[in-house]
Amino acid sequence: MSKEAATPLGRPRDPGVDERVTRAAMELYGDIGWSGFTVEAVAKLARVGKASIYRRWPSAEALMTYAWEHRFTHVEDVDTGAVRGDLVELAAQMLELYVGESGRAALRVISEAATVPALAATLETQRRAQIQAARAIVRRAIERRELSSDTPVTILLDCLVGGAMLHVLSTPPERLPELRVEIPSVAARLVEFLLYNRTIGQAEPPAT
């Protein structure tokens, strides 16, 4: 995959400027949202000239889409070999997303996606990746006979993602650095709660 292909006007790129601009774009979007998202405001925050943004992205919308694709924590499929490990990993990814540097942008897009078409598409892609990852985890767990075949995947995902999101939201800002360190244990507790008495292996110890 050529990185150049993603550069609208094909000029040589300065990775330092790209980094500053996309980081500023996410920060600005997280702070004030789409209604205040202009190339001028991003340029000011990133301390670059407007021209150097327009050389790479023809519009605020193109910049936002690019920043989203390159700075956002994307959910990846995980396969640890066991449903508990898989879900803990997925929960940890969600917690990383919301406490990470793009966390506020991730929360904001939830409420703005309905009114901003470019964001709606982005959020839909993200949501699909989450659903796909969760479905793959549950499908493998059913194949391995760890979970019952009627496990409600969508509700499981809603509770896992929503639970991770709410956990971050209810953490006071000054405690967020601590939460970043505690992500593995919070993810484990969340999954422990959701899988309680649900894994088939737990109810039937192997015959000796």
Add this chain to the structure above:
Amino acid sequence: MSKEAATPLGRPRDPGVDERVTRAAMELYGDIGWSGFTVEAVAKLARVGKASIYRRWPSAEALMTYAWEHRFTHVEDVDTGAVRGDLVELAAQMLELYVGESGRAALRVISEAATVPALAATLETQRRAQIQAARAIVRRAIERRELSSDTPVTILLDCLVGGAMLHVLSTPPERLPELRVEIPSVAARLVEFLLYNRTIGQAEPPAT
């Protein structure tokens, strides 16, 4: 409690205007957020003069706080006599909140509370009401020996509220009217999932 006490300048109130203004305030806030929330914009949307807003509320902030307190679906404690019924009722309240007319405002405040002090206080009050309701439900369930005394209340609440929120978010806009009708069954399925094999009564049928 005198309603007049909430009117900063003590003039006789026109309930029709109040209704239009507070509804417009929630709509505007839901659409573009705090960065675009001005008395002028609310006045335009509500089709009233700016002066009639300033007669009642001295600032955009005072109007927003008032609208929030009067138009928002507040979580109320529920006591149906059984943990399942209590949680279904709580889940239904959450679903109502997010699919209701102030739903978009409810989602938006989540991402803006950290940057707008007036909203932070409002969200904190709302969050406390939710935690209090959930704690009361679980406490009574433990007293009735429906749930184990080590049930993690906070994780249960995060999954219940987060699950309801995500369910609404992942419903396409054109399906929202249907969802409004399905709230009782969605709430029941969500609670069924969270209480799976968890209620003590379920595991131990009463001796006969």
